[in-house]
Amino acid sequence: MAFRRRTKSYPLFSQEFVIHNHADIGFCVVLCVLIGLMFEVTAKTAFLFILPQYNISVPTADGETVHYHYGPKDLVTILFYVFITIILHAVVQEYILDKISKRLHLSKVKHSKFNESGQLVIFHLSSVIWCFYVVVTEGYLTNPRSLWEDYPHVYLPFQVKFFYLCQLAYWLHALPELYFQKVRKEEIPRQLQYICLYLVHIAGAYLLNLSRLGLILLLLQYSTEFLFHMARLFYFADENNEKLFNAWAAVFGITRLFILTLAVLAIGFGLARMENQAFDPEKGNFNTLLCRLCVLLLVCAAQAWLMWRFIHSQLRHWREYWNEQSAKRRVPAAPRLPARLIKRESGYHENGVVKAENGTSPRTKKLKSP
Numbered sequence: 001m002a003f004r005r006r007t008k009s010y011p012l013f014s015q016e017f018v019i020h021n022h023a024d025i026g027f028c029v030v031l032c033v034l035i036g037l038m039f040e041v042t043a044k045t046a047f048l049f050i051l052p053q054y055n056i057s058v059p060t061a062d063g064e065t066v067h068y069h070y071g072p073k074d075l076v077t078i079l080f081y082v083f084i085t086i087i088l089h090a091v092v093q094e095y096i097l098d099k100i101s102k103r104l105h106l107s108k109v110k111h112s113k114f115n116e117s118g119q120l121v122i123f124h125l126s127s128v129i130w131c132f133y134v135v136v137t138e139g140y141l142t143n144p145r146s147l148w149e150d151y152p153h154v155y156l157p158f159q160v161k162f163f164y165l166c167q168l169a170y171w172l173h174a175l176p177e178l179y180f181q182k183v184r185k186e187e188i189p190r191q192l193q194y195i196c197l198y199l200v201h202i203a204g205a206y207l208l209n210l211s212r213l214g215l216i217l218l219l220l221q222y223s224t225e226f227l228f229h230m231a232r233l234f235y236f237a238d239e240n241n242e243k244l245f246n247a248w249a250a251v252f253g254i255t256r257l258f259i260l261t262l263a264v265l266a267i268g269f270g271l272a273r274m275e276n277q278a279f280d281p282e283k284g285n286f287n288t289l290l291c292r293l294c295v296l297l298l299v300c301a302a303q304a305w306l307m308w309r310f311i312h313s314q315l316r317h318w319r320e321y322w323n324e325q326s327a328k329r330r331v332p333a334a335p336r337l338p339a340r341l342i343k344r345e346s347g348y349h350e351n352g353v354v355k356a357e358n359g360t361s362p363r364t365k366k367l368k369s370p
Contacts, residue, residue: 023090049080067155081169124226148270
């Protein structure tokens with residue numbers, strides 16, 4: 001199964017071979033794991049890669065429900081879904097983005113940003129829909145107090161744990177994709193910043209048993225990022241289309257305010273009033289003053305950094321816009337030369353000879369004397 005059209009072959013296991021065939025290599029790994037499900041000897045190991053581990057039956061009023069908690073075996077599951085994400089990344093790139101970019105005839109810089117935004121639009125849209133479904137079905141929107149009540153939230157429903165595993169797999173897969181996609185050196189630091197930022201926040205919410213709060217914050221953040229990357233795609237298609245950027249600029253500040261408010265409300269006030277104020281990693285309890293201050297400091301620092309970058313970017317764009325406007329005003333209009341009237345003989349000219357309207361020569365013919 002080939003994901004990329006290759007015009008020439010490369011030496012086996014060379015750098016170019018791995019770059020051009022990384023999706024095929026990942027597909028082979030996934031296929032081997034799936035084949036392992038067919039045999040009883042390897043089925044147990046194959047399930048370790050595919051399904052979330054550490055399930056436990058929790059008694060409820062209606063009976064028993066299966067919940068999950070985290071552990072070291074989650075790394076194996078995340079690794080498997082990293083390969084799944086690499087395959088999906090190649091499919092989207094080959095069959096959607098490459099075909100669109102060929103029609104737009106973009107430069108190298110715009111082509112790289114177009115691919116980045118195209119991948120993230122699909123990811124953010126699917127994550128927003130999935131996260132909203134989880135939040136609604138689990139009742140976190142209708143009952144905001146559930147964000148901090150009954151902490152620590154050690155036991156997670158299947159859809160919550162699987163969502164976090166897939167989120168970690170996606171942002172981990174983005175690291176080798178910088179190499180596979182041959183991202184320009186100037187773009188690598190910027191992309192590494194937001195990849196590491198997402199990994200720290202998602203892993204922190206998962207490991208500190210703040211999964212409910214993390215779902216709400218991710219829903220807000222992904223909605224804003226989806227709008228931004230969609231605006232970039234429309235801009236690449238038509239440079240005069242900047243309406244979505246204005247909408248994103250308005251939503252961006254409101255999202256930062258909501259994220260800070262929810263974090264302070266849930267961590268600074270909700271968890272601070274809980275009775276179990278003890279540090280107990282074995283039970284998953286990190287509700288101490290030092291942990292709460294560290295989490296709040298991390299969230300506030302990240303939002304302040306994002307807001308500073310946003311303001312700096314907006315000021316730069318406004319400065320460039322006003323410089324262009326002032327440059328247009330300074331350029332004097334070119335004076336129009338008066339049109340000269342050219343006196344022409346009747347008829348038209350052909351090869352330097354004046355012709356009459358009917359094609360005959362305008363000269364009068366001499367009459368022969370009889």
